[in-house]
Amino acid sequence: MSLRAATRVTRSLSGLLPRWGHGQAPPLLFSQQRNNSTSPKIRVEFNPTSGVAVMHMQSPPVNSLSLDFLTEFCIGLEKLEMDKGCRGLIITSSQPKVFSAGLDILEMYGKSPERCGEFWKAVQEMWLKLYGSDMITIAAINGSSPAGGCLMALTCDYRIMADQPRYTIGLNETLLGIVAPFWFKDTMANTVGHRTTEMALQLGLLYDPSEALNVGLVDQLVPEDQILSAATQTMTKWLAIPDHARQITKSMMRKPTIDRLTSNREADIQNFVNFITKDSIQKSLRAYLEILKKKKT
Numbered sequence: 441m442s443l444r445a446a447t448r449v450t451r452s453l454s455g456l457l458p459r460w461g462h463g464q465a466p467p468l469l470f471s472q473q474r475n476n477s478t479s480p481k482i483r484v485e486f487n488p489t490s491g492v493a494v495m496h497m498q499s500p501p502v503n504s505l506s507l508d509f510l511t512e513f514c515i516g517l518e519k520l521e522m523d524k525g526c527r528g529l530i531i532t533s534s535q536p537k538v539f540s541a542g543l544d545i546l547e548m549y550g551k552s553p554e555r556c557g558e559f560w561k562a563v564q565e566m567w568l569k570l571y572g573s574d575m576i577t578i579a580a581i582n583g584s585s586p587a588g589g590c591l592m593a594l595t596c597d598y599r600i601m602a603d604q605p606r607y608t609i610g611l612n613e614t615l616l617g618i619v620a621p622f623w624f625k626d627t628m629a630n631t632v633g634h635r636t637t638e639m640a641l642q643l644g645l646l647y648d649p650s651e652a653l654n655v656g657l658v659d660q661l662v663p664e665d666q667i668l669s670a671a672t673q674t675m676t677k678w679l680a681i682p683d684h685a686r687q688i689t690k691s692m693m694r695k696p697t698i699d700r701l702t703s704n705r706e707a708d709i710q711n712f713v714n715f716i717t718k719d720s721i722q723k724s725l726r727a728y729l730e731i732l733k734k735k736k737t
């Protein structure tokens with residue numbers, strides 16, 4: 441069953457699910473340990489000669505954005521940002537078929553409000569650091585990239601996607617019964633425009649690569665085995681622009697969007713915590729997780 445179809449089933453399933461109290465975890469049916477491995481979730485290769493770093497996301501099975509992942513990602517990004525020799529960053533995945541599955545649903549399910557707040561702060565931090573980066577950032581999207589994974593790609597300066605029709609990308613939050621926050625919406629609207637964003641967000645559209653190229657969600661499609669060489673070629677063009685002029689221009693374009701979150705950070709965390717810990721939302725997330733599990737059987 442496709443996830444789209446599966447999500448329709450979520451709605452009919454939800455009435456059958458048991459109720460549980462606010463902030464109280466229902467019985468754990470899912471492995472909550474999966475992302476607790478101590479092996480690095482990010483591998484960075486930096487070439488001092490070209491001034492370009494490649495960040496490989498390697499958090500099995502699907503590079504979901506857990507608190508640990510986001511913390512490691514931000515530390516890696518900060519180190520590169522502070523290195524004056526590093527001018528460009530390519531972000532890609534080492535996991536087969538998936539760029540990133542988006543936010544780790546297990547971080548939003550059955551967790552205390554405090555933990556949810558800590559998690560959301562890390563999501564904000566990732567976006568603020570990447571959207572505001574002085575480096576040239578290119579997403580080499582070599583797999584599916586729903587929701588938070590799409591946000592991560594949108595946050596870069598340029599997106600190259602593997603031309604593989606079974607891969608999809610988009611902000612599909614509404615399909616899970618959740619709402620993309622205003623800064624997800626702003627990031628998408630800044631890329632593809634208001635009308636496309638309005639429709640895509642309401643319908644939770646996941647685009648295949650050609651559709652994504654058509655609406656401007658990605659900038660280029662290439663065969664999967666050429667994705668890193670294409671990203672390197674594009675990087676070379678961008679590196680030819682004087683850094684200070686490019687950085688000031690980038691900041692001019694992005695600052696109003698960044699300021700909007702920066703000046704509302706605490707309220708945004710509170711909104712997230714209030715929303716995600718609601719019984720009805722927890723119920724949708726639980727049903728969605730069950731469907732993801734059942735997909736295999």
Ligand SMILES: CCCCCCCCCC/C=C\CC(=O)SCCNC(=O)CCNC(=O)[C@H](O)C(C)(C)COP(=O)(O)OP(=O)(O)OC[C@H]1O[C@@H](n2cnc3c(N)ncnc32)[C@H](O)[C@@H]1OP(=O)(O)O
Pocket residue numbers: 443471501502504537538540541542543544545546584586587588589612613616618619620621711712715716729732733735736
């Ligand atoms: C009023 C306004 C207030 C605003 C409040 C804010 C509200 C919250 C906003 C939240 C914003 C963003 C949300 C997200 O990013 S939610 C995540 C959305 N992601 C998805 O829907 C993707 C789901 N996954 C997939 O579609 C597929 O897994 C895949 C990525 C296409 C890969 O397919 P696959 O066939 O290769 O792998 P699959 O068998 O499905 O999965 C392998 C295992 O990974 C688990 N898994 C998949 N995705 C996630 C995930 N996002 N989090 C946690 N775990 C995930 C899956 O369950 C399998 O597990 P297991 O191997 O069976 O144990």
